[in-house]
Amino acid sequence: MIANEKDIQAFVKAHARLHVRGRGSKPALHQVDAPALDLSGLRGIVDYQPQEFTLTVRAGTALREVMAALAEQGQYLPFDPLLADSASIGGAVASNLSGSRRHRYGGARDFVLGASVVDGTGQAYTVGGKVVKNAAGFDLAKFLVGSLGRYAIMTELTFKVFPDVPQFRSLRFRYEALAAALEASYALNGSRFELDALDIVPGAVGAELLARLGGFRETLPARVEGFSQFVSKATAPQQVEVIQDESSLWDCLAGLNGPCLAKVTLAPRQLLALDAALDGANRRYTLAGNSGFVACEDAGWLDDVLARHGLRGLLLRGDVPCPLLGLPLENVLAARVKATLDPLGKLV
Amino acid sequence: MNRRFLGALSKIYPGERLLTRDVELLPYESDALTAFQTKPGAVVLPENADEVIATVRLCHEHSVPFVARGSGTSLSGGSLPIADGLTIALNRLNRIKRIDPQQRIAVVEPGVVNLHISQAAQPFGLYYAPDPSSQSICTIGGNIAFNSGGAHCLKYGMTSNHVLGMKVALADGSLTEFGGESLDGCGIGPDLVGLFVGSEGLFGIALEMTLRLLPIPELYRTVLAAFDYLGRAGDAVSRVVASGLLPGAIEIMDRLAIRAAETVGANYPDAEALLIVELEGEALQVEAEFTQLRELIEDSGAFEIRTAQNEDERARIWKGRKSAFSAVGRLSPDYIVQDGVVPRSRLGEALSQINALKRSYGLEVANVFHAGDGNLHPLILFDGREAGALRKAEALAGEILAMCVELGGSITGEHGVGVEKRDYMPAMFSEAELDIMLALRQAIDPREIANRGKMFPSGEAPALKMQGMHPLERQGLISRE
Numbered sequence A: 001m002i003a004n005e006k007d008i009q010a011f012v013k014a015h016a017r018l019h020v021r022g023r024g025s026k027p028a029l030h031q032v033d034a035p036a037l038d039l040s041g042l043r044g045i046v047d048y049q050p051q052e053f054t055l056t057v058r059a060g061t062a063l064r065e066v067m068a069a070l071a072e073q074g075q076y077l078p079f080d081p082l083l084a085d086s087a088s089i090g091g092a093v094a095s096n097l098s099g100s101r102r103h104r105y106g107g108a109r110d111f112v113l114g115a116s117v118v119d120g121t122g123q124a125y126t127v128g129g130k131v132v133k134n135a136a137g138f139d140l141a142k143f144l145v146g147s148l149g150r151y152a153i154m155t156e157l158t159f160k161v162f163p164d165v166p167q168f169r170s171l172r173f174r175y176e177a178l179a180a181a182l183e184a185s186y187a188l189n190g191s192r193f194e195l196d197a198l199d200i201v202p203g204a205v206g207a208e209l210l211a212r213l214g215g216f217r218e219t220l221p222a223r224v225e226g227f228s229q230f231v232s233k234a235t236a237p238q239q240v241e242v243i244q245d246e247s248s249l250w251d252c253l254a255g256l257n258g259p260c261l262a263k264v265t266l267a268p269r270q271l272l273a274l275d276a277a278l279d280g281a282n283r284r285y286t287l288a289g290n291s292g293f294v295a296c297e298d299a300g301w302l303d304d305v306l307a308r309h310g311l312r313g314l315l316l317r318g319d320v321p322c323p324l325l326g327l328p329l330e331n332v333l334a335a336r337v338k339a340t341l342d343p344l345g346k347l348v
Numbered sequence B: 001m002n003r004r005f006l007g008a009l010s011k012i013y014p015g016e017r018l019l020t021r022d023v024e025l026l027p028y029e030s031d032a033l034t035a036f037q038t039k040p041g042a043v044v045l046p047e048n049a050d051e052v053i054a055t056v057r058l059c060h061e062h063s064v065p066f067v068a069r070g071s072g073t074s075l076s077g078g079s080l081p082i083a084d085g086l087t088i089a090l091n092r093l094n095r096i097k098r099i100d101p102q103q104r105i106a107v108v109e110p111g112v113v114n115l116h117i118s119q120a121a122q123p124f125g126l127y128y129a130p131d132p133s134s135q136s137i138c139t140i141g142g143n144i145a146f147n148s149g150g151a152h153c154l155k156y157g158m159t160s161n162h163v164l165g166m167k168v169a170l171a172d173g174s175l176t177e178f179g180g181e182s183l184d185g186c187g188i189g190p191d192l193v194g195l196f197v198g199s200e201g202l203f204g205i206a207l208e209m210t211l212r213l214l215p216i217p218e219l220y221r222t223v224l225a226a227f228d229y230l231g232r233a234g235d236a237v238s239r240v241v242a243s244g245l246l247p248g249a250i251e252i253m254d255r256l257a258i259r260a261a262e263t264v265g266a267n268y269p270d271a272e273a274l275l276i277v278e279l280e281g282e283a284l285q286v287e288a289e290f291t292q293l294r295e296l297i298e299d300s301g302a303f304e305i306r307t308a309q310n311e312d313e314r315a316r317i318w319k320g321r322k323s324a325f326s327a328v329g330r331l332s333p334d335y336i337v338q339d340g341v342v343p344r345s346r347l348g349e350a351l352s353q354i355n356a357l358k359r360s361y362g363l364e365v366a367n368v369f370h371a372g373d374g375n376l377h378p379l380i381l382f383d384g385r386e387a388g389a390l391r392k393a394e395a396l397a398g399e400i401l402a403m404c405v406e407l408g409g410s411i412t413g414e415h416g417v418g419v420e421k422r423d424y425m426p427a428m429f430s431e432a433e434l435d436i437m438l439a440l441r442q443a444i445d446p447r448e449i450a451n452r453g454k455m456f457p458s459g460e461a462p463a464l465k466m467q468g469m470h471p472l473e474r475q476g477l478i479s480r481e
Ligand SMILES: Cc1cc2nc3c(=O)[nH]c(=O)nc-3n(C[C@H](O)[C@H](O)[C@H](O)COP(=O)(O)OP(=O)(O)OC[C@H]3O[C@@H](n4cnc5c(N)ncnc54)[C@H](O)[C@@H]3O)c2cc1C
Pocket: B031, B032, B067, B068, B069, B070, B071, B072, B073, B074, B075, B078, B079, B090, B110, B131, B132, B133, B134, B137, B138, B139, B140, B141, B142, B143, B144, B145, B146, B147, B148, B149, B150, B151, B200, B201, B204, B205, B206, B207, B325, B326, B414, B415, B451, B480, B481
């Protein structure tokens, strides 16, 4: 069992190829034919300073544990990592998977301050810093967000965290067509409302816009009222509903059943064309249509659809050798980083 | 400069955009860190990305070092020319190509001035959030190189948090794009935008960037609180942070900085320390937060509290803070602006150490800081006409940085390493860390021509000169407001 940095260094030195695994919550990422470096034993909160808004934690720590420690102090990870019940914090960062609440303040990249790593040569060092603001040196900590363990092994991560809001209210707006729901999200983008989350959910007919407001208990009712009036007036929904038991609404993967599940990164302008091509697949768009989750039967088919639309996807569940879908990721800058951090190409 | 190289340059640029005569080069000899001055071999003024690309390729081919330059407001010598190298001045690449209010993005060229983006977005109810005090003059290319911040970075982050995509010419002339129009940025795969932002011009030149815009807050609530003891202002910050409020800005100024601000007519209360806290957002929410904030500040022992009742009063509160740097220039012939970070809870400790240091050096230090994120800006006053004064001020600055690292912080929060702080890099990073950064730089720029001599320790030191005004200031082209 890998329990510390030294174990990792030894593992890297002992293997010609290896594959990093956190807690394995995204099976499609682990169908690689290489020995797995299992980080699930590398756990624990190293340092948490609520008054500094900073948290340092070992990479294999269960997300649930991290989130619970923060919640005790009224704080949270604003990038809203997905799969809280099964993922590790390192895996959440390496796969850059965020839920709907990412809408308010940003993604993992916006909250990772620094990391301790072991690179492909077995060298251990830290990148980035441990304070909320730091402009010294190259920001390799940000680079590692989304890097899928292919450039360096993150052993410890330092985050900026924020105070959480005391309460939420959520609303559902129904539209006769997806285009109308998208238009409505555009109207909200130009408005003064600061939403905690804004998702677009296509239905069998039409689509829903799900919005979440967070803040003080005393002000929420009036804010919800004002928001609801604005949306009704500006976008003419067919139906408006304030959801009472709202927290379950925000499990953005709920109901996305099917053998394959993927995240897609897109711009809202690409949404309608993509959605038409996805016809039939279960899907939900988060981040006001800038990110999407698609469940389908066949990953090859999705790969093809995404490539045709000039988009990229990441398979979380499904049976394919490579989880990267759509447009190839090759990039000259990334290749040079790879040549520096993992010259032998050990990390796959 | 090599004749063949100059000859090739003159095929790209007409004479008026290829500067080689001494008088033409003078305004480019330094940036806002005027202690360092170097004459470049030549300066070119490209007007489009193709010219920049051709120039970078030529530099690579001839192994001529180059430095990209925006408005030259770097405070760390980042845009200081390289002796006999080429300065590529990007101010003419200043087109805002597109504002897309529906997607809340702007696509711009690197020479666009920071504030112009917010001005262009304003009719749509949007703005570009990072607000360095130099925002009316500094360029987005410079902001990207340094991951610049401002007073309002606590809640929404620095430049890096607002860049979604980029087109870049790497130092060897290869072109690449990453990220795009999605608010998810790079989204899938490593965050190349995050890596490029803050690379201080050592990887190449950013040619185009897609930026995230935010809705202009419905309401700002700005409070100015006066304290008779600096430590009390610091305690007030801790209380605000512990309360669960997330203000857009938390700033502190000490007595000398307050006095300086008076020279620009700030009209602040006569105090040992001033605290500025600003809440922003939806009106109903902000009003409720404000009630809580006011109670916190009243309980923290402020002897005077002012609240901006309108946009005018808000601007007045900020004016003194935003012009603090230039105002200090009116108190002293010369000064060094420092930029270090400490953990927020150790601000008090840091300030008493700065006090002790300034006494032992016999120098005056004015303190202005982004208290919300522990980012100190000590302004070290001295008279450059006195022999050895600059060296002494630099030595004090160095001790302050060492202290920041010791307290667990950083040698720079937003001004970058540049030339000024490169020798402090080993205080903050281990040899292995520096080695990997250098290896990365060499993999990306094998000839080490992009902004050579910056960020990494060693490298020959350019001569320290007398202080004084920036060449552009002397010409009346810029001012430090
Ligand atoms: C009065 C005053 C107040 C200031 N206040 C703040 C503040 O509040 N916060 C803050 O963070 N900074 C502040 N600064 C520092 C400075 O304004 C910032 O660092 C700014 O981002 C520099 O922009 P510039 O256009 O002047 O860049 P320059 O000084 O011209 O260049 C800065 C660096 O960027 C590189 N560069 C420029 N363009 C590109 C490009 N297209 N691609 C790659 N590299 C490029 C240069 O090579 C150089 O290394 C202040 C400076 C002054 C003088």
